[in-house]
Amino acid sequence: MSRATVVHVNTVKLAEDSYTRMMQEKYLACVVLRMRQIKPFSSNDPLSLLKRKLHFSSVLRQIKKKDEFPYKVGFIGAGNMAKAIGFSSLDSGLLTPSQMIVSDPTPSQFEPWKARKVATTDENVEVVSFADIILIAAPPQHFDHVISSLQDPRLSTDHQKCFVSTLVGKTVRALEEALNSVTGLKVNPQVIRVTPNTPAMVGAGCSIMVCDETASYTKPVLQLLKASGSCEIISEEWMNACSATSGSGPAYIYLVFRIE
Numbered sequence: 392m393s394r395a396t397v398v399h400v401n402t403v404k405l406a407e408d409s410y411t412r413m414m415q416e417k418y419l420a421c422v423v424l425r426m427r428q429i430k431p432f433s434s435n436d437p438l439s440l441l442k443r444k445l446h447f448s449s450v451l452r453q454i455k456k457k458d459e460f461p462y463k464v465g466f467i468g469a470g471n472m473a474k475a476i477g478f479s480s481l482d483s484g485l486l487t488p489s490q491m492i493v494s495d496p497t498p499s500q501f502e503p504w505k506a507r508k509v510a511t512t513d514e515n516v517e518v519v520s521f522a523d524i525i526l527i528a529a530p531p532q533h534f535d536h537v538i539s540s541l542q543d544p545r546l547s548t549d550h551q552k553c554f555v556s557t558l559v560g561k562t563v564r565a566l567e568e569a570l571n572s573v574t575g576l577k578v579n580p581q582v583i584r585v586t587p588n589t590p591a592m593v594g595a596g597c598s599i600m601v602c603d604e605t606a607s608y609t610k611p612v613l614q615l616l617k618a619s620g621s622c623e624i625i626s627e628e629w630m631n632a633c634s635a636t637s638g639s640g641p642a643y644i645y646l647v648f649r650i651e
């Protein structure tokens with residue numbers, strides 16, 4: 392990082408208003424993060440150059456006030472992908488902690504969620520009872536257990552819900568068949584299949600999703616995923632190829648950097 396750049400960042404004046412200030416701080420955090428990874432530019436105005444080159448405006452566009460997102464969101468599995476999507480939604484202001492709940496069989500996974508005041512439970516059925524949009528972020532081999540945990544008399548709703556699956560290899564059809572068998576869900580849920588990638592953990596994810604574009608939850612789920620980066624809708628036949636590229640792609644870029 393050049394000396395001129397450091398001076399510029401240090402002398403940025405932050406706004407009095409808390410919302411604008413939050414946006415400024417997020418922007419500066421991105422700038423600092425990127426500067427650690429990228430060689431300095433020769434321009435006299437590195438901040439504006441970075442803004443144009445690295446599409447920070449797209450990050451800022453995703454910042455929504457909480458009243459624009461009237462959905463409750465639940466996470467089944469409290470691991471890396473749930474944290475990436477959940478914490479980005481919180482940090483961007485799209486969701487508040489009271490709109491969220493997370494379940495996991497491992498209590499130690501809850502610490503970062505509790506630190507952000509998100510409700511936690513070891514019962515998946517509580518997540519599905521509470522939330523409108525439920526992200527399934529457990530390992531794929533535990534999917535049958537997730538479904539059986541929802542066959543519970545406490546779950547009884549005629550409100551349509553949306554399940555967003557991150558499970559690698561589970562087709563929309565297989566997910567629909569399993570979820571439609573849950574007796575407490577009186578209305579068949581909308582099912583969306585998504586593949587996030589690890590850069591989502593720093594708000595620079597590149598997610599792909601398979602969904603019915605006209606269904607009611609599609610737009611809010613896109614908003615949710617775009618809080619941690621970009622998201623493109625693709626057809627399911629491309630899911631495996633795109634997952635391999637977006638999942639492994641960042642690692643190849645690291646290899647290129649290493650060779651240089």
Ligand SMILES: NC(=O)c1ccc[n+]([C@@H]2O[C@H](COP(=O)([O-])OP(=O)(O)OC[C@H]3O[C@@H](n4cnc5c(N)ncnc54)[C@H](OP(=O)(O)O)[C@@H]3O)[C@@H](O)[C@H]2O)c1
Nearest residue numbers: 468469470471472495497528529530531533557558559589
């Ligand atoms: N990481 C990636 O880059 C990536 C990319 C695309 C898709 N995915 C998919 O996203 C999902 C989550 O991946 P991840 O990296 O976040 O995994 P992770 O960090 O291991 O988190 C998964 C969490 O789910 C918990 N879990 C296990 N069984 C459960 C159940 N029956 N109900 C609720 N929670 C349960 C696990 O607990 P235990 O540790 O106790 O088992 C663990 O805390 C996986 O299906 C993966 O295939 C991951």
